[in-house]
Amino acid sequence: MTYQPLPLACDPQRLSGLSEKLVVSHYENNYCGAVRRLNIASEQIQQLNWSGAPAYLVNGLKREQLLTYNSMVLHELYFDGLGESGRPPAPLLSALERDFGSFDRWSAEFAATGKSMPGTGWVLLAYCPRERRLLNQWASDHTQALAGATPILAMDVYEHSYHIDYGAKAAADVDAYMQNIRWNHVATRLASCVTPS
Ligand SMILES: [Fe+2]
Numbered sequence: 681m682t683y684q685p686l687p688l689a690c691d692p693q694r695l696s697g698l699s700e701k702l703v704v705s706h707y708e709n710n711y712c713g714a715v716r717r718l719n720i721a722s723e724q725i726q727q728l729n730w731s732g733a734p735a736y737l738v739n740g741l742k743r744e745q746l747l748t749y750n751s752m753v754l755h756e757l758y759f760d761g762l763g764e765s766g767r768p769p770a771p772l773l774s775a776l777e778r779d780f781g782s783f784d785r786w787s788a789e790f791a792a793t794g795k796s797m798p799g800t801g802w803v804l805l806a807y808c809p810r811e812r813r814l815l816n817q818w819a820s821d822h823t824q825a826l827a828g829a830t831p832i833l834a835m836d837v838y839e840h841s842y843h844i845d846y847g848a849k850a851a852a853d854v855d856a857y858m859q860n861i862r863w864n865h866v867a868t869r870l871a872s873c874v875t876p877s
Pocket residue numbers: 706710711755836838840841
């Protein structure tokens with residue numbers, strides 16, 4: 681199977697505090713780069729002699745497959761969640777208030793988690809069906825997912841997501857990101873996760 685990059689889901693000219701140069705570089709080099717690496721790993725996995733391959737090669741390829749697949753999926757979620765501002769629509773706002781106490785408290789937790797881990801990883805808002813609630817999830821790299829949960833919003837805190845605009849000021853990028861969340865898309869993703877009780 682060959683994976684194809686999706687078109688850039690946001691308009692890089694309409695973002696506040698995130699330059700077009702940064703967003704296009706992020707899309708072309710990091711997202712499309714992950715898809716290219718995934719295709720290389722997939723091809724090599726398809727052709728591998730499993731009974732004779734050394735463990736280091738099997739381990740490396742399977743790790744590369746997981747890293748690049750998750751990088752692809754999370755970057756698609758990241759770009760799809762960029763492009764607007766304001767507050768979430770009613771059903772999502774109610775869920776955030778129910779699960780975090782208030783929208784402002786959710787926002788403070790999400791941003792603080794991002795600022796606590798500059799340079800690498802993701803902060804994800806995920807729906808956990810086991811708890812029937814939303815959770816903010818810390819992930820220090822592409823491979824760390826909350827078991828059983830579905831991410832509906834992804835904030836990239838890898839250095840490549842801000843260094844062109846902010847240099848070493850990672851916290852400033854978190855603040856900019858929080859002003860560009862496309863809440864309607866997040867609400868649609870939550871609706872697709874939640875089954876009627
Ligand atoms: Fe990224």
